[in-house]
Amino acid sequence: MAARGGWREKISVRFSGAKLDEPLSRHTTFHIGGPADCYLEIGNSADLRDFAALAAEQDVPVFFLGQGSNLLVLDRGIRGAVVRLRGRFEDMELLAGGRVRAGAGLRVPKLVSFCAQKGLAGLEPLIGVPGTVGGALAMNAGTPQGEIGPAVAEAEIWDLQERRPRALPREDLRFEYRSSSLAGRIILGCVLQLKPGDKVDIMKRIQSYQRKRFQTQPIHTYNVGSVFKNPPGQFVARLVEEAGLKGRAVGGARVSPKHANFIENFSGATARDVLELIDLIRGEVRRIFAIELELEVKVVGEA
Ligand SMILES: Cc1cc2nc3c(=O)[nH]c(=O)nc-3n(C[C@H](O)[C@H](O)[C@H](O)COP(=O)(O)OP(=O)(O)OC[C@H]3O[C@@H](n4cnc5c(N)ncnc54)[C@H](O)[C@@H]3O)c2cc1C
Known part of the structure; x- marks a missing residue:
């Protein structure tokens, strides 16, 4: 890795919101975790491209996190840069044929509510998963009633070699119990294939899952x-x-x-x-x- 000061200064100059020695306890639902050498939020592909180039040139290790709802960050923290995708990466969009595009930085409960409002079924079991779409894809988040994996039609990652986003079709993806082939990649988002459903029934299922969670967790x-x-x-x-x-x-x-x-x-x-x-x-x-x-x-x- 490059000298600690050099790369941190370069990132701070290019990304004004970057924070040095940021306690990661502020970014995990455990409220536990030592500092990241540098923590920053990236809001669009152009900034991601610049950041990835800078990190590669300076040989900086990079860790991508979402809501930190499945992380135990150790007490001396993380060396290198810790990145959270925000801004354009929190977008969602209804596509034709029951498909929805969701950015990696989007919160899962927001996505589930959006799909319910559009009369699209399949994600209801995920209503209480307090993470991002990126974290859900890396973890194949879900419950015994259903996981995100089966709904994924396509995933979008950042291709470090090509220095641009790349779509991975469903057949190139593997989802298992709380793990997926996307773990370790830079996940930008996905396209989900959902089923048409009755809005009232979808909302009833969501409420019943929420009630159960509230009672047991x-x-x-x-x-x-x-x-x-x-x-x-x-x-x-x-x-x-x-x-x-x-x-x-x-x-x-x-x-x-x-x-x-x-x-x-x-x-x-x-x-x-x-x-x-x-x-x-x-x-x-x-x-x-x-x-x-x-x-x-x-x-x-x-x-
Ligand atoms: C109260 C509570 C209830 C929960 N219930 C459930 C449940 O029912 N089912 C379930 O599966 N989980 C559950 N979880 C765990 C957690 O919410 C999920 O694992 C969630 O998918 C993690 O998402 P996150 O955005 O917080 O990811 P993080 O915890 O921030 O990260 C998890 C992993 O994903 C990777 N990652 C995140 N974003 C990206 C990205 N953009 N690119 C590359 N890698 C990325 C990280 O590097 C890390 O390896 C629960 C957690 C809490 C606190």
Whole structure:
């Protein structure tokens, strides 16, 4: 990487809103995370092109985040630049034939509401996913009632070699349980193929999913949703509860008393607190049930 000062200065000159040593706790739903050397928001393709060229020329590592709703950023933060796509990347547009174009920076609940208003069904299970379209595509976000993957007709990425956007057709994409072949690419957006539906029925489904979430998840706390992936045929929440860990705390982090696959930052938790709690949960579930839990949350940065 180029000398720390040099590239940061160049980015600050070209992108006036760039912030140096920005605490990432301000950009994650956990409200946890050390500083990014440089944090910036990019609002259009021309700026993205300039930024990508500058980052390549200066050999700067770049991490793209969305709403930070599936991230545990470690306490010493992220070296290099952290980028959030905003502005034109938050656009959505109704196309012909039940298709919708959505930018990577758009919030998922806004997209779900837009589709409902247009009488387009398929995304209702995603109403409570508090992330962006980019994050949802990288994670193949969803619930047992449905994921984003099956609705994706085409994805748009930034091609680093060609220095321009590139469309990837459905047949070039893979979506699995909480992962996709788009992870690790620079995701700009997608085109979704939805089904025509009755607006009232769509709204009813949305309301019922919201009600269920409100009853079962600690949505008003600082958290990142499910911490672990459910092993085949098992529910992590039940395993953790049966292991007697509901409410167990390490420092400012605790297993949610409401949903045992959630960890809450209830009092100034550090990433280290969360990692210790994760280790404790994994250890107990391994010891009692001989099951190895896999993380759903992405752990990034330096400890
Ligand atoms: C209360 C709550 C409930 C939740 N419920 C669900 C649920 O029901 N189902 C579910 O699947 N998830 C759920 N989540 C987790 C989370 O919301 C999803 O994983 C979401 O898709 C993450 O989106 P994000 O924009 O916040 O991504 P981030 O957390 O910011 O990033 C996640 C990953 O996506 C990558 N990424 C994001 N944007 C881009 C981009 N433009 N280009 C390249 N890579 C990118 C990041 O690099 C990272 O690897 C929940 C979280 C919370 C807090």
